Amino acid sequence: MCSRTSWPRSSPSRCTAPSPGSSPGALPVIEFAGAKVRVEGGRTILDATATLRERRVSVIGANGSGKSTLLRLINGLLVPSAGSVSVFGRDTRTAGRAVRRAVGFVFTDPLSQLVMPTGREDVELSLRTRKLPPAERRRQAGDVLRRFGVDHLADRSIYDLSGGERQILALAVVLAVEPRILVADEPTTLLDLRNDARVRALIAGLEQQVVFTTHNLDFALEADRTLVVDAGAVVFDGAPADAVAHYRALVGGPVHGP
């Protein structure tokens, strides 16, 4: 497993040198420090050490390798059994609420995210944390829905929407409160080509730091940095093209090309 704490964007080697782009003493954005997740029976399903400062970080690996577990640690959906995870210096174990305010989480299946009958109601629910008067909340929800190009879908039942439409609505719901970091667990897995492209373009255009898992290696290559997870460990951490090659070699697939 990689034991270094930052990543050299231009270096072909892995897990060794400090990040040239980060100023000394700068607050790390997301830090996994010997973060272990143990489940019943004592099995360790994840053991991670990494510091993520890049704007786009992709996480790839086989089914069951530990990718979702890694992502869930970031916003405190899971707390480590040992070691720690911190976001902007706040420990997810002791400052869970503050961390969750800073980190929005998008699930693979938008129906696990959308809890209200319509998208508009869901965005309004999301905005409740701002304690606005109802008319202002409604106005802001309208702005968010327009910004994500889904205002025309906002009053339809979420069950009458396509998977892609739902996924963009789910992103709008999470981003409505402007989290500083977006964590997305396979956000394009259920989508056809057109919606896959829409969601990828939307993510590419976000100002936030985004950490996402994907089985689509083309999508993984759009990141600034890629972690490869295997059997609960980060086995490669570096430039996306090198990470994809490492992953292909690991699973015995072709090493060249996406």
Ligand SMILES: Nc1ncnc2c1ncn2[C@@H]1O[C@H](COP(=O)(O)OP(=O)(O)OP(=O)(O)O)[C@@H](O)[C@H]1O
């Ligand atoms: N609460 C739990 N108890 C026992 N095992 C668990 C628990 N949560 C996760 N696991 C196991 O840990 C491993 C990693 O799961 P995880 O969901 O992180 O994998 P993943 O890489 O996201 O997989 P996929 O690509 O299939 O979504 C799997 O073998 C899973 O069955």
